[in-house]
Structure formats: structure tokens, C-alpha cells
């Protein structure tokens with residue numbers, strides 16, 4: 001569950017949000033709609049904690065992991081494709097790195113042994129043994145073949161990088177998915193795959209997209225950004241359009 005209470009935000013003279021109150025619940029997919037410049041992307045950034053509102057707060061139920069589709073296509077240029085996907089779950093990735101460092105120590109001590117045992121247990125709890133195969137499945141679903149999985153991100157074409165970043169966001173069964181224009185640069189087959197993935201997804205999806213067919217296929221609710229307010233409606237875009 002995400003609870004948004006009394007959010008307000010100004011950019012200079014412009015009041016972008018005023019007294020926004022909303023609740024997002026698991027199992028639902030929310031399509032954020034509104035005119036150009038209404039504040040859709042800014043709202044996602046507030047939810048993601050990237051922009052601090054002037055007033056109000058966003059509260060996320062404890063223990064729920066939020067995953068955000070990264071917009072910087074160069075951020076992972078020095079990383080291997082498969083690792084980049086696994087980095088979607090930051091804690092799991094940290095554990096993998098810490099384990100590697102400890103196992104490669106020439107003077108492995110008793111204390112190191114204890115630490116490794118703790119890490120192994122946390123790793124197993126997080127389904128770490130499945131991480132590589134899950135990352136690989138996501139990549140292949142989005143059309144990134146296994147021949148690219150061991151390459152550096154910098155070696156990939158722009159559209160391929162976008163798919164890897166999308167796989168990263170979807171990786172590790174997050175509780176909340178924040179997606180700003182996820183279908184950009186995707187081909188028809190990948191969009192269909194993504195639709196099926198999101199329809200089956202059990203958590204909360206909050207998405208901004210210009211792709212009306214995609215919205216209609218996946219969204220259970222519309223979040224309409226208009227004149228500083230955001231209102232939630234049940235149903236997809238066509239239903240919202242016909243009834244408004």
C-alpha cells in the first residue's frame with residue numbers, strides 16, 4: 001500500500017500540486033494521465049522519493065520494495081548486462097558482491113566464515129540462486145538474447161539498453177513498480193510480453209505512458225492529474241474517457 005497525504009509542490013510561481021490525497025493498493029495498475037506538463041512525471045518522482053514535496057508525505061507499507069524504471073541510459077555503461085538486471089534488487093546485488101569478496105580473500109578468517117554464513121542465509125531467503133535465471137528470462141522475454149547477457153551495457157544499442165533497464169525494474173518481484181514511458185523503444189512483441197507480465201503482476205504498478213492501447217490493456221485504474229489535483233477512477237482509459 002502507498003498512502004499519499006496532503007502533497008503540495010510548487011515550481012517557482014507555478015503550483016503543480018495542492019493537497020493531493022491518494023491510496024494505491026496491491027493488485028492494481030494505475031495509469032497516470034493528464035495534459036502535457038500537468039505533472040505526471042513529477043508525481044512519479046515524488047512517489048519514488050526523487051523529488052521532495054513542499055508539504056505532505058508519501059508513506060509506503062514497511063518491508064515493501066519499490067522499483068523504478070531508470071531513465072539514464074548511460075548509468076550502467078560499465079556494468080555487464082546480466083548484473084545490471086540483478087542490480088534491480090540492490091540488497092541482493094550487494095550480498096552477491098560481498099560474498100565474492102569474502103570468498104576470494106587469501107586470509108579467510110573464522111569471522112569471515114561467520115559473515116559468509118549470514119550472507120548465504122540472507123541470499124537463500126531472497127531466492128538468490130534463481131537470480132541469474134530470472135534475469136535471463138526477463139531479458140529474453142524483452143528480446144535481449146543470451147548472446148548479449150555477458151556484454152557491457154556500453155556495447156549495446158540504445159533500444160537494447162532500454163530493454164535491459166526495464167528488465168532491471170521488473171527483476172526480483174518488487175512490491176511496487178514505477179514506470180515512466182515503459183513502452184518507448186519497445187517493439188510490438190516486447191510490448192505484448194510486458195503487458196502479460198504486468199497483468200500477472202501482484203503488486204502495485206504506477207505507469208505514465210502515451211500508449212493508449214497499452215493503458216487499456218493493463219490498467220485497472222486511472223489517476224487523472226488536473227489543475228493541481230489527482231483523482232483516481234476505476235477502469236481503463238477508454239472507460240474513463242467515455243464516463244468523463
Ligand SMILES: Nc1ncnc2c1ncn2[C@@H]1O[C@H](COP(=O)(O)OP(=O)(O)OP(=O)(O)O)[C@@H](O)[C@H]1O
Nearest residue numbers: 011012016034035036037038039040041042043208
Ligand atoms: N525541476 C523542475 N524545475 C522547474 N520546473 C519543472 C521541473 N520539473 C518539471 N518542471 C515543470 O513542471 C511541469 C510538469 O512537468 P512534468 O514533466 O511532470 O509533466 P508531465 O505531465 O509529465 O508532462 P509531459 O506529458 O509533457 O511529459 C512542466 O511545466 C515542467 O516544465
